[in-house]
Structures are given as structure tokens and as C-alpha cells.
Amino acid sequence: MTSPASFPPGAADRVAMLIVAAGKGLRAGGGLPKQYRKIGGTPVLRRTIEAALACERVSCVVVLIGEDDGTHYADCIAGLADPRLRPPATGGDTRQQTVLNGLRALDDFAPDIVLVHDGARPFVSAKVIAASIDAIVTGHRAAIAAIPVSDTLKRADGESGAILGTVERSGLYAAQTPQAFRYSDILAAHERAASEGLASFTDDAAVAEWAGHTVVLTPGETGNIKITTAEDLRRLDSESATREQRMDMETRVATAYDVHAFEAGSGVILGGIPIPHDRALKGHSDADVVLHALTDAVLATICDGDIGHHFPPSDPQWRGAPSDQFLAYAVDRLRQRGGRISHLDVTIVCERPKIGPHRETMRARIAEICGTPLHRVSVKATTSERLGFTGREEGIAALATATVRLPAEDDELPAQGARA
Template identity: 85%
Template sequence: MTAPDHSPPSAAGRVAMLIVAAGKGLRAGGGVPKQYRQIGGTPLLRRTIEAALACDRVSAVAVLIGENDDAHYADCIAGLADPRLQPPARGGDTRQATVLHGLRALAHLAPDIVLIHDGARPFVSIEVIQASIDAIAAGHRAAVAAVPVSDTLKRADPESGAILGTVERNGLYAAQTPQAFRFHDILDAHERAASEGLASFTDDAAVAEWAGLTVVLTPGETGNVKITTAEDLRRFDRDSATREPRMDMETRVATAYDVHAFEAGNGVVLGGIAIPHDRALMGHSDADVVLHALTDAVLATICDGDIGHHFPPSDPQWRGAASDQFLDYAVDRLRQRGGRISHLDVTIVCERPKIGPHREAMRARIAEICGTPLHRVSVKATTSERLGFTGREEGIAALATVTVRLPEQNDDITAQGGHA
């Protein structure tokens, strides 16, 4: 490792991650850019974005997309509700121009550190990301994730294929991403290169080197591969079918039921959507019976009590509170245990208001709160044929079923209560 520059160290401060995903990716086939092709049912780019968001030291994530990729990108991030994810920015004619566009788009956030990462490297780990941040926070001005070259390297004639010699691999490294920089350093370097008409740099570290910055290496990982070809996609898609069993993942299903009575009012909140009605639902919070049932079901998958345990109605801070924060809290606790949502299903039982006109808005809002794709959320409604308290229009009931995938080793984690 090279010693740090002697200029004043940079505190970690605000860290932005720029994901470069504006290329055509035609070598992977399939009729769409490779970053939107699926691995194990999930778009490659979404996996990359989720990997970036998994590091809580990253303050903002910005994605650079192609000129005509708006619809692909919208489908890719559907239901991904993280306030750190910025609106996408447009790429340029080259990768170098694309990165410059992205850096300019980040300027209003005034980050201290920027990580530039390939959208086609979906398996980057938190450890690799954190090592990149640490290098800049320690005083370096530029850093590149890399792994030592382990294969024997040959130099050959490009026309005949005849070997001309063996390359000494000691001291050789294969560069990966993320590549980390002090934000203003790399922005200035890219601006200077563009102003001088230089457009042939193969990565951002090369731009930094040209600008006179010392670039150091940080630990990469062999698993932090860049997916390039159709065969790469097929291989990782095949691997995804066996990856979960090797991780000892299990499926858990939990159900929950909630009910709220009507009281005087002029509207109800169901599934995070305000619906005009001639009455309101009675409750300490906003009485969203749908989100309450889903919250209880999510907590049940990790054996973590119920909504009343975490948000007791005796606590005045929850009076009139929006219930989306309860569900968001439950999903966050699931993710802290390594779990992820496979499916959310809720049935609303009431005579009125009519649910049909609001069903899709509820699905979209639930998907947004939970950070899950829309196709994993089901909302349906029924009446009780005028029987019982719902039939007499005395209140509304909701039944929720939640299916998750969870690492088996988390069975032994003791759930801890507390407020959000």
C-alpha cells in the first residue's frame, strides 16, 4: 500500500455512490441492456443498487442510465423505497462522459467522498465498499478495489497468436470497482480531461492518475465479478438456483389479524392510502388496519412480538401516527436478521368503502414501504355477506399473510423490543 498523501486527512463525512449503468450491454444478448436482465428472478442492476444501499455508511446512491432506458429502470427499482436512492441521471456517449455527467449531478449533494461502481458488478460486498470508504477517510485521495493477478500471463502476437513471452505477475493487480475518491478531486480531474479533449481513459483511476493523484489499492474480492456476456448471465442465473440452499435459507410464513371499529369522521386510511368515507376508524394511531396486520405478520416471521409490544398505545408519541412507519420498522428488523420478503398478501373485510378503486394504489404504497417489487404484493377484499360486525358496518378487519426467506442461523438470535 502506498502511504497517504500529506494533505489534511478527509473525514468520512457524506459518502455518495455513483452506479454506472448507461451502457447498451449488447454482448449479453436478450434484446435489452444486460443490466436489466435477470439473475435468479431479480434484475442485475437492482442487485447492484441493493448492494450499495446495504452499506449504511453510504449516504446517497445515484444511478446513470441510458437515454431510452426509463421504462427498464422504473421496472428495475419498482417498490425499492430508500430515501438515499436519487433520481437517475443520463449517461453520455462514452463511459468517461457518463461518469462526468454523474459527478455533476451529485454536486448539489456536496458529498465528501464518491464511490464509482460498475452497474454490472452486482455481487460487491459491504466489506469491499467499506474498505474503499476507509481509504479516503484515512487521508488517501483515490483508491481502487483490486485483487492480485493469480493466473500466468502471456504476451502474444495479436495476429499470429504466437507467444512472445511470459509476464511477471508479481505486483500485478486486476482492478475492480468501486473506485473511491475525494469528490472534488475526481470531479476536477474529469472536468480537466474533458476540457482537453481526452476521452480514452479506461477507468476513473486512470483519470485520477493523469491528474496527478496518488491512487492506492484496497482489498477487492474474487466474487466481485463484472458480468459481461450472455454466458456470464446464464452461469450466475444457474448458480442462483443453488445459492440459497448453500446459505441454509429457510422459508417462513406468518399470518396476522387486525380489526378497528368505526367512529365519527370523514375518511379512513387503508394500506397507506387515504380514502374518503362517511366515517373514520378508531385507533391510537391512524388506525390503518391493513398496515397493522402486515406489521404483525412481518414481526411474526422473526418471532419478534407484535405491534403493541413495539408501539404501545399507552405511549402518547404514537397518537395519530402514520402506520407506514410501523411496517417500515418491522421490515427493517427482518432485514437486520438477513431476511427478505418473498410475498405479502392481505385480505380486507368490509362492506364499505369499496376497495376495488383503491386496490392498485394500496399495492404500490405497500411495495414502496417494504422496498419490494410490486409483483410480490397482493391486496384483495371481500364482504362478510352482511354477517357479524363487518356485515353490520361496525368496523373493518384485515388478514395478512407474509412469506419470507431467512437464514437458518438466525433462529438463535434473541429478538429485542424497543421503539422505532
């Protein structure tokens, strides 16, 4: 066994997280794998992915999905634009094979540390994830989140149910995930186990133990539960509304304005959809004035700059870029803060093209980009009665308003006498 040794400073910056979600989850019922069932209107797996991305120390996330679950997964992550979320990998026939597939999928990324987490544990906190990372950074080869066993444990006869004795619970812990490893160590252990035909390990920590690595415990949390049954889903769905009611939430509203001039062309992009026209809109990206205004409005709710700050027109990579990625990015930034969209409203100001025939398609596309229900998106249009640059058909303007809900933050006022 290799003895523990701390990473040199700055040498453990690449942290990958594998989310295991390739199972069928049949015990949860409903005809849909449990990871795609919803709690409080949000798929379990999406909550898990968002929890992983909420930890800024996680450099990339790869989700392991079932071979036939591509459509379910695409629906689940609609609107998530965090660049750390890499394309999913396909799982295997067993959990052990699934994790090995995920480890191999990280070959090009070559992380220093890899975390393995259950897709059905959607309430893992950034604190638990960070503690797992810290265990490896400080010199351990493998670590698992765990909590002390608090219930009295009984050993019983499997057939009759008769109690055979009471198990001493001192020193016993209930294992959770994430489980953390040095990437090179756990990949080598899994490859060796596969080559030797060993496929009965119940988790990755057991693979690491078999390979000769000491596994340490890191603090888990009672809220980091694993969803297993239909009753788990019903209970958590019922509790989600109560949980949000108990949280100290605040409402924020922000407005934004954008305008783009016309240039020669044969169509415009508005609200994420192409609309035929005798001219095009001029801009560094696709010049979607609607999505640009919405992006600025969403970013403003979290005081996070504007579209030009995050996607500067001086950067050639955004030349001709579709603006849906800008809005999805802004919404993802909001969600990383624990926020959610209450309502989006946009007013388009132009003489032509006519917006009415495209309004509902535009609403649906904006809702899809933002991963929010259609009834939370409003699109309106007006002319300027032939006045001004829009009246002269020199361009199109858009005014957007975003209303969001965010966890309330303590107000910290500067000390008296402080100067900005």
C-alpha cells in the same frame, strides 16, 4: 500532488456511491441492456443497488442510466424505498462523461467521499465497499478494489495469435470496482480533463492518476465479478438457485392486526387503491388498514419494531401520507437483511365496501409496492356477521401474515445467571 492527510474525526461521514449503468450492454444479447436482465428472477442492476444499500456507511446512492432507460429503471427499482437512493442521473456518450454527470449530480449533497461502481457488478460485498471507504478515511486520495492476478499471462501477436512471451504476473492485479476518491479531488480532476478535451481514460482511477493523485489498492473479492456476456448471465442465473440452496436459510412467519374507524368522507384507501364509499377511514396517514397490517407483519419477521416506531403519528410529516411508502420501507428493511418475501396474506374484515370487485387490483398493487410476483400475494375478505364494531360498520379491521426467507443467524444464548 497533495500529500495524504487523514480526515478529522467525524468529517468523512457523507459517503456517496455512483452506480454506472448507462451503457447498452449489447454483448449480453437479449435485446435488453445487461443491467436490466435478470439473475434468479431479479434484475442485475437491482441486485447492485441493494448491495450498495446493504453497506450502512453509504449515505446516498445515485444511479447513472441511459437517456432512454427511464422505464426500465423504474421497473427495476419498484418497491425499493430506501431514502438513500436518490433520483437517477442521465449518463453521457462515454463512461467518463457519465461519471462526470454523476459527480455534478452530487453537488447539492456535497459528499466527503465518493465511490464509483459498475452497475454490472451485482455481487459486491459490504466488506469490499467498507474497505474502499476506509482507504480514503485513513488519508489516501484514491483507491480501487483489486485482486492479484492468478492466471499465467501471455503476450501474443494480435493477428496470428502466436505467443510472443510470458508476462511476469508478480505485482499484477485485476482492477475491480468500487473505486473510491475524495469527492472534491475527483470532481476537479474530471472537470479539468473535460475542459482539456481528454476523453480516453478507461476508468476514474486513471483520471485521478493523471491529476497527480496516488491510487492505492484495497482488497477485492473473486465473487465481485463484472457481467459482460450472455454466457455470464446464463451461468449466474443457473448458479443463483444452487447458491441459495447452499445458503443456510430459515423461514419466519409473523402476523399483525390493524383497525381504523370510519369518519365523514367519500372513499377509503385499501391495499393501496382508492375505493368509493360513503365514509372515509380515520387516521394520521391515509389510514390504509391493509397496508398498515402488512407493514407490521413484515417488520415483525425481522424483529424490527412496528409501524408506529418507524413512522410515529406524532410526527407531522406523516399526516395524510400514502401508506405504500411504509410497506415499501419495511420490505426494503427485510431485503437489507438478505431476506425475501415468500408469501403475503391479508384478510379484510368489514361489512362495506365490498372487497370482491377490487381484490385483484389490490393484489396487483401490493405486489408492485413490495416488488414481488403477484402469485405471492393473497387478499381475502369477510364480514363479522353484523357482530362487533365491524358488524356495526364503525370501522374496518385487517389481519396480515408475512412469510419470509432469511439467512439463518447463529443463536447466541445469554450466559447462565444473566438477567434481562
